[in-house]
Amino acid sequence: MAEADATHRYVGMWITQDGRIRHELLANGRYVEARGTRERAYLGRYDITGDHIEYWDDTGFTADGDFIDGVLHHAGMILYRK
Incomplete structure (x- = not known):
């Protein structure tokens, strides 16, 4: 991970x-x-570069997202820090 x-x-x-x-x-x-x-x-691994995240699920599925103003935008979902 670039910044892990x-x-x-x-x-x-x-x-x-x-x-x-x-x-x-x-x-x-x-x-x-x-x-x-x-x-x-x-379950899987992720990599963050700047404000962009890439996901690799252990089953082979891939996805990505972006952190915008402290909010994670991923696959049509919006996630907030708990």
């Missing part, structure tokens, strides 16, 4: 307004995505 470490400003929990989708960006460049009651619905 425990102090990176984007490491931590990001959630949709309704709390249904939760992304935990771990300091080691991995993420855990929860959906509803499925706490580990998706």
